[in-house]
């Protein structure tokens with residue numbers, strides 16, 4: 001949230017060290033190669049879309065950056081420094097937030113507990129949970145992002161798919177300071193909800209946060225992204241400036257058919 | 259809006275099954291057993307005293323279930339802990355005995371926990387095995403003999419004593435329930451236990467050390483079973499391998515009826531207390547009714563079945 005007020009300024013950003021730099025990332029599960037030799041740079045305030053067919057390795061790549069999987073080869077650089085994430089909490093402490101494809105919400109817990117999962121504020125010498133603070137901050141956040149939920153105390157399993165997605169996105173935007181990874185954030189959403197999420201993503205860009213978004217909707221990809229990176233069966237086919245490419249070109253890169 | 263939803267939650271009848279059942283069973287016995295002394299202060303306080311060990315085991319069990327695991331071994335832990343304390347106290351001080359009893363509970367809980375949390379063996383199978391393993395160890399520890407506990411301070415603290423006129427067993431019960439409740443509802447640890455049982459994957463990507471949580475809940479269960487062992491030993495002034503043997507069904511029933519989900523992510527320590535008292539009341543009433551033991555078992559089993567069925571109707575998600 002510290003970068004919240006700084007205006008996006010391409011000329012300055014372009015001179016910066018990239019927020020995230022992936023060099024020759026490789027990942028195999030046993031014998032299955034999920035990602036091979038993947039390289040990408042992401043600057044502050046830049047949106048890069050990651051596209052490819054099912055099983056191409058997109059989610060795996062996001063899980064490598066978030067620390068869920070460790071790569072079997074290659075280097076991850078954050079602000080120019082090589083990092084290794086032992087687990088998901090290390091990446092989080094660096095200001096990296098993720099909206100997972102399966103959302104990663106605890107269904108029987110209230111919205112506010114999910115927003116603060118693993119980072120619950122406490123008070124007093126007994127370090128008791130500060131529910132009041134969690135609830136009021138949750139309320140303020142969902143209002144700011146226009147996520148329509150019955151209340152901060154609502155149980156996740158009682159929410160609609162769109163509302164759950166809203167909670168997962170709200171959580172990521174609340175904590176991210178550097179980089180957000182979004183794995184198909186609008187896959188379950190209707191038209192209006194999708195528009196809302198895209199507005200939130202545009203707002204993150206304005207906060208100068210780097211964004212890597214996975215989407216199967218090329219319309220959305222062309223609406224949002226600055227660059228498009230194509231994966232096919234774990235192989236990086238190419239990275240294009242969105243302004244200089246077409247849907248046809250991207251489709252043929254995804255499918256391998258001209 | 260907020261008020262409305264919390265009001266609706268407040269009236270959610272499922273949350274009150276245990277209180278309703280408690281009141282119903284109480285009323286039933288109060289009427290039918292009015293002449294058999296059910297309502298005497300002495301009998302009612304006896305019920306609370308007798309359920310003390312089961313209630314304390316139930317507190318630990320709430321944590322285990324809430325984390326998405328199960329512990330079937332706590333009865334055997336109770337026996338080993340009570341015997342350890344009694345054996346040590348024959349030669350050494352009371353404090354050494356207490357340490358041995360609680361230490362045995364923690365150690366067995368740790369053993370269960372390591373297998374479950376780090377070797378990723380299913381807790382159902384691990385604790386089923388340790389249930390048998392430690393039942394055997396309890397038997398061989400003293401060649402089936404019972405060991406008398408003659409230390410008056412010990413039997414006072416863990417059995418017949420009282421403080422400010424309140425029997426020590428009630429104080430232990432209250433202490434365990436209050437501490438358990440605060441940790442469960444008001445600490446980060448409690449929140450992480452619930453998250454782990456609810457969605458271990460989500461908990462893990464949120465930075466919660468899931469294996470550590472699994473280890474901790476099984477150790478907590480071992481500790482509670484150990485404490486229950488001390489209370490048994492203090493109350494009957496002896497330790498025997500049979501202690502805790504028959505508590506498995508009662509404790510599980512008390513916890514489920516008390517609103518804890520079988521699959522984790524949801525539960526209540528206070529509910530478990532009320533569930534445990536309800537089971538104690540049931541035992542007591544059936545004995546006062548003069549039913550033969552076989553009939554007691556049948557009626558108790560049926561009532562537990564009904565109560566659990568009602569509690570679980572929508573509780574397992």
Ligand SMILES: Nc1ncnc2c1ncn2[C@@H]1O[C@H](COP(=O)(O)OP(=O)(O)OP(=O)(O)O)[C@@H](O)[C@H]1O
Pocket residue numbers: 029032033034052053054055056057058059060061101
């Ligand atoms: N934990 C795992 N263990 C073994 N194989 C895995 C694991 N995770 C992913 N894979 C494999 O890696 C490959 C890439 O999967 P991934 O989930 O990254 O695809 P994706 O591009 O996100 O697909 P989708 O569009 O369907 O979400 C697949 O072949 C998958 O089976």
Ligand SMILES: [Mg+2]
Pocket residue numbers: 058059060101183
């Ligand atoms: Mg995926």
